[in-house]
Amino acid sequence: MPSAMIRSIIPLGVALLGATSVLADPPSCALDKKCPKEAPCCSQYGQCGVGAFCLGGCDPRMSFSLDSCAPAPVCKDKTYKMDSLDRYRDISKYLGDPNEADWVGQGEPAIYNGNTLLTMPPKSVGTVLATTTYMWYGNVKAKVKTSRGKGVVTAFILFSDVKDEIDFEWVGVDLNQVQTNYYFQGIPNYDNSGNISVSSNTFDDWHEYEIQWTPDEIKWLVDGQVGRTKKKSETWNATSNQWAFPQTPARVQISLWPGGLASNAKGTIDWAGGEIDWNGGDIKTYGYYFATFGEITVQCYNAQSPPGTNKKTSYYYNNIAATNDTVVDSDKKTVLKSFGATGTNMDYDDGTATGAGASASVHSIPGGGQPAGQVPGGGTSAGGSSGGGSGAGSAAGCQTTGFSQSCNQPGGSGGPRSVDRTLGASAFAIVVGIAGLLFL
Template identity: 75%
Template sequence: MIRSLLPLGIALLSATSVLAEPPACSLTQKCPEEAPCCSQYGQCGVGAFCLGGCDPRMSFGLDSCVPAPVCQDKTFKMDSLDRYKDISEYLGDSSEADWVGQGEPLLYNGNVLLTMAPKSVGTVLATTTYMWYGNVKAKIKTSRGRGVVTAFILFGDVKDEIDFEWVGTDLNAAQTNYYFQGIPNYDNSGNISVSSNTYDNFHEYEVRWTPDEITWLVDGKVGRTKKRSETWNATANQWAFPQTPTRVQISIWPGGLETNAKGTIDWAGGVIDWNSDEIKNYGYYFATFGEITVECYKATSGPGSHSKKSYYYNNIAATNDTVIDSDKPTVLKSFLGSGTNMDAGGDTPGGTAAGASPESIPGGSNQPGQVPGGGGSSDRGSSTSDTSSAAGCSTTGFSQTCGQTLGGKSGSVRGAERTLGASALAVVIGIAGLLFL
């Protein structure tokens, strides 16, 4: 079904476009020069693939990804979608948008609803600027129902991750987790009890992240702390601790999708019910997001700094001492551009390239098993030992010196307002691509 939708989406881009499967990418299979950027979903391309989520370790070169806008202290009221852009409309200018995403965000009663219609994979929004340590807190009412997952996470381009997640069958607990460079270690998880039903009641969830520890809070009370000193990996000779710039990412996604790994389905409470009362009453599952506040870490230089314009990596190890706070530009002229040629297609009217390929939309052909908004590993059910992608790191302090990496229907929820800015391209390619699991 997905392959039948993709040609339609491409036809909307250009009648002469030719359908092509974007190359896959990994630590051992980097992107080719003609499609140099490895997206968050493990596919190579240009344009939006080179923006948020682009992994420099898996791309053609470290400079293939566009530099990421630095952290900014900001409070997002979440009472408007004026500062939101669909991924098909965003070229990297964070002064024009606070959030970029895919799916169907709606407005209701001064808050944003993230929705998941039947047979879709939900909605994901990410900040356009990156947080390199600091505090972030959000007021949230979660979704509910088996297989339905709400997420509030910090997610980095090199797969460093800090999570709050809620499964729809347990409305009295918030699940927390963290990953270093996407390496699956399910011993990293831990639950925090919540005082009242997370679907019916707003709670404030907060992550405080420094170079030395992560603290998760609920309604201002500390629920869990993880110290960097507890994460030393003697085999890899490095700290297995999130340490690189991340975007704040909020989402609703189907952990219980039938095509997901069994461990993910079990973790999410079972196979999702597309005929549930939630779907019958409202037309979709939804999660409600109120005010979100980002406070950047206070550092004038080195890890956590944000005194210039953008972040990039100068070493494939992708640890905190390889991040450069720079004055490099962050904006592409068109979806034909990349970090090494940011002006490509710039003379095309409207700033987008005629004949653009599927690679211009990240998620246009997802890596099997990868669920947008779901964070790092796709199979949440099996515990595995911690392995590493880098070696030879210094144990002194937390500035690691590492060697090269080796490897809706009408009558929708309570009068919610639909966004009008999402293009047909975003609906067809965004949703079709996200469904490719």
């Protein structure tokens, strides 16, 4: 899926939030429009701010300076069981310490039968989770049951702060193949995609998907079989005089997002299989679309010398070129003191270190604001309970004063719909970065 198409989701977030008087528009940023000094960090949403803007997804090329973004935690070999949300933090609760959390994100994740559900209630923008550590080459594999339905997209990708990207994506109308893709620094190239057939229905059956990434090639595997290989030697771009190959530290990101939103570009909607039906079968039965993620395993590349080392604490860039020879494996710290801190003033304390309450600036959490009922899964107030749905209204039969994922299901048991919502929606959780927004 072209990242440029996915960017069409960003205006949705602006539209959802435009009605609230709490939101103040953060400055925007791009390669030719760096962030101002007072809001120095360019987040993955293309907006400038401090705090969480300076953590995962912060693009140093578009920020006020290379050191505006906080350094990124280095790769760690780990198996994520995905059977608990104890090590998950909403973006409004995370200050950069990977020892406190394995995953950070937005939306409505839930636990069902020992696995993690990524959910997308009606009129929401779904759910996205990203690892708190970065891979600088290595292997990652995930057990996945995708979502289904036209316009519904499941994604399992690697995404770097400078928008290098390696993708697995599934559109909900095609449950017998997975789409693969890669990008260098977010530059759209529509010839980079390729499909892999899957032996059985991706919604009903578990399959294991794996990305093997080295400085020389990428392999995409399904159920242990190599389905596609792309060599770096095949990616030379004579115009830019460089290798158009993903090569910088990346987070593992998983998401469920509405490619078929009516407000999206026609090309995106067509690619996603059509306009999403917010009254579809899974919405009627369970109250949301959902994808299921089982165990995810990360194996670091563990090079003895760059590129691909993880010997110290953090990665940062020493040159705006943002290629693998500009990545530094360093001892710089990764943790911000507060949501008012930045990479150049990480110890700044404005009192928002815990809870990210109403006093936190709208420029310190990507998206900002406190819109009731406009976030994935709803939301009423900082730290409060969630509304009964998202966007225009709640799911039929669910009370608007509280959220229970067992509402409107006959008997109140059985199936994913019976799972009680594990986490309240954050008052700051807005537009989720989905697929390449996460995706930008």
